[in-house]
Amino acid sequence: MEEIVAGDSVSIAPGIVRITAPNPGVMTGPGTNTYIVGQRELVVIDPGPDIGSHIDTLRAAVGERLKWILCTHTHLDHSPAARALKDATGAQIAGRIASQDGRQDAAFAPDRILNDGDTVRADALTLRAVHTPGHASNHLCYLLEERRMLFTGDHVMQGSTVVISPPDGDMQAYFASLEKLLALDLAALVPGHGRVIERPHDEVRRLVVHRLKREQKVHDALTRKNPATLDELVRLAYDDVSERLHPVARRSLHAHLIKLANEGRASETVSGWVPR
Numbered sequence: 479m480e481e482i483v484a485g486d487s488v489s490i491a492p493g494i495v496r497i498t499a500p501n502p503g504v505m506t507g508p509g510t511n512t513y514i515v516g517q518r519e520l521v522v523i524d525p526g527p528d529i530g531s532h533i534d535t536l537r538a539a540v541g542e543r544l545k546w547i548l549c550t551h552t553h554l555d556h557s558p559a560a561r562a563l564k565d566a567t568g569a570q571i572a573g574r575i576a577s578q579d580g581r582q583d584a585a586f587a588p589d590r591i592l593n594d595g596d597t598v599r600a601d602a603l604t605l606r607a608v609h610t611p612g613h614a615s616n617h618l619c620y621l622l623e624e625r626r627m628l629f630t631g632d633h634v635m636q637g638s639t640v641v642i643s644p645p646d647g648d649m650q651a652y653f654a655s656l657e658k659l660l661a662l663d664l665a666a667l668v669p670g671h672g673r674v675i676e677r678p679h680d681e682v683r684r685l686v687v688h689r690l691k692r693e694q695k696v697h698d699a700l701t702r703k704n705p706a707t708l709d710e711l712v713r714l715a716y717d718d719v720s721e722r723l724h725p726v727a728r729r730s731l732h733a734h735l736i737k738l739a740n741e742g743r744a745s746e747t748v749s750g751w752v753p754r
């Protein structure tokens with residue numbers, strides 16, 4: 479399996495180049511993937527973090543041909559480079575705004591707000607926005623219609639689990655947005671972190687099963703330790719996950735509990751979370 483190296487231009491399909499930003503980490507895997515789509519006219523999907531060397535690499539790659547800068551969402555590893563890239567190229571920025579929760583790129587200023595189903599065109603290519611809230615309320619996937627390739631941002635990642643951080647992150651919405659992908663005719667998933675995923679529907683079904691298993695584990699833990707705090711629950715329900723990751727897992731745990739509460743299967747009391 480090819481290793482992902484930050485700054486390398488990798489052709490993942492004719493007319494589609496991946497350049498990974500130098501921001502590897504627990505949340506970002508090998509780094510954030512920026513994609514450049516097209517030939518005469520170009521579209522950038524997720525310009526990435528505001529890191530000078532990454533922006534320089536993108537500028538050199540797109541030259542004078544950049545028409546659109548599309549952002550899947552506005553977490554700090556996905557959209558902040560949009561401004562500098564727009565200033566350098568005159569391209570237009572498109573995406574959606576999220577309410578501030580301390581994790582958003584506050585400077586994000588799209589020229590065009592995209593709604594579910596809206597399309598952006600460059601040359602003969604069509605990119606269709608698919609609203610997929612869950613990881614972030616403003617999350618969009620982009621379907622390259624002519625190739626049936628779906629750019630998934632952080633809705634589906636390769637090699638790491640997507641974190642759902644309430645209140646902007648919403649587990650119920652995440653499940654619904656995974657189901658939404660099953661209704662699309664897809665050839666591949668092209669994630670914001672990691673490598674291209676073949677057999678898209680198999681992967682989406684695997685993710686749904688994984689989340690349902692975790693949800694059951696959360697509910698079981700809640701039944702055993704009743705009432706329980708988030709810190710107690712994370713040790714029980716994420717005992718298969720490295721303790722180093724528990725502060726992050728705690729956020730997805732909270733998202734699971736909110737979903738269970740909304741479904742009448744748990745509730746938060748003064749002494750902690752209890753099962754229903």
Ligand SMILES: [Zn+2]
Nearest residue numbers: 551553613632
């Ligand atoms: Zn994100």
